[in-house]
Amino acid sequence: MSIAVNLKNIRNQIASLCQQQKRSINKVTLVAVSKRKPVADISEAMKAGQVDFGENYLQEALEKIAYFNRQNLPTSPIWHYIGSIQSNKTRKIAEHFAWVHTVDSFKIAKRLSEQRPTELPPINICLQVNIDDDANKSGLAASRDELLALCQQIQSLPQVKLRGLMCIPMLTDDKTVTATSFAKMQTLLAFLNTHDLALDTLSMGMSDDMDIAIANGATMVRVGSAIFGARD
Numbered sequence: 312m313s314i315a316v317n318l319k320n321i322r323n324q325i326a327s328l329c330q331q332q333k334r335s336i337n338k339v340t341l342v343a344v345s346k347r348k349p350v351a352d353i354s355e356a357m358k359a360g361q362v363d364f365g366e367n368y369l370q371e372a373l374e375k376i377a378y379f380n381r382q383n384l385p386t387s388p389i390w391h392y393i394g395s396i397q398s399n400k401t402r403k404i405a406e407h408f409a410w411v412h413t414v415d416s417f418k419i420a421k422r423l424s425e426q427r428p429t430e431l432p433p434i435n436i437c438l439q440v441n442i443d444d445d446a447n448k449s450g451l452a453a454s455r456d457e458l459l460a461l462c463q464q465i466q467s468l469p470q471v472k473l474r475g476l477m478c479i480p481m482l483t484d485d486k487t488v489t490a491t492s493f494a495k496m497q498t499l500l501a502f503l504n505t506h507d508l509a510l511d512t513l514s515m516g517m518s519d520d521m522d523i524a525i526a527n528g529a530t531m532v533r534v535g536s537a538i539f540g541a542r543d
């Protein structure tokens with residue numbers, strides 16, 4: 312199936328899920344995850360109206376971003392960094408992305424703030440939470456008090472805008488397990504917002520669990536293979 316058709320199907324799915332829950336459809340942003348896919352695929356998605364794109368591998372992403380900058384398009388893509396972050400990568404991320412979903416320490420947030428060019432608006436960030444306490448996954452412990460302290464510390468940074476939380480739940484075929492993880496994220500966000508943090512973003516849900524994520528309050532879904540096909 313073509314990328315345009317896939318996108319249309321996913322947008323329809325998002326619309327009907329929102330409708331079922333009486334949520335407004337513009338509260339859920341679709342981030343098309345284009346990692347390991349060529350710029351031709353991204354162009355095709357853009358022609359079908361897709362604006363937000365997620366990338367995991369910095370070098371690959373920088374080449375794609377440079378390519379689209381050279382095109383001088385009337386609307387440029389909005390780039391989301393969703394890969395793991397080492398300290399030595401923060402400068403390039405701060406210079407070239409609008410969003411970072413995978414911040415997991417004050418140190419990384421501080422570097423992003425310091426390295427964000429002042430002529431750009433603050434970079435939007437989400438804190439990655441290791442919601443299932445999975446030893447193999449990165450992300451912050453799902454302790455509400457620790458997260459609150461970190462959010463309050465990050466709020467003082469001038470060039471980052473803290474938007475919310477992100478997670479990748481553990482791999483399982485049991486949809487109730489996944490639903491429980493997403494529900495915990497929704498509860499965490501609600502708790503943080505009782506402390507005046509005004510967080511508006513829950514980045515969760517991928518090709519296989521987008522529906523469960525939206526049912527549990529996701530405001531950004533990161534969908535790759537369901538749009539672009541399987542990755543090799």
Ligand SMILES: *Cc1c(COP(=O)(O)O)cnc(C)c1O
Binds near residue numbers: 346367479517519536
């Ligand atoms: C690859 C990836 C996605 C997209 O996964 P699909 O299963 O292809 O939809 C979403 N989020 C993150 C963090 C990823 O690494």
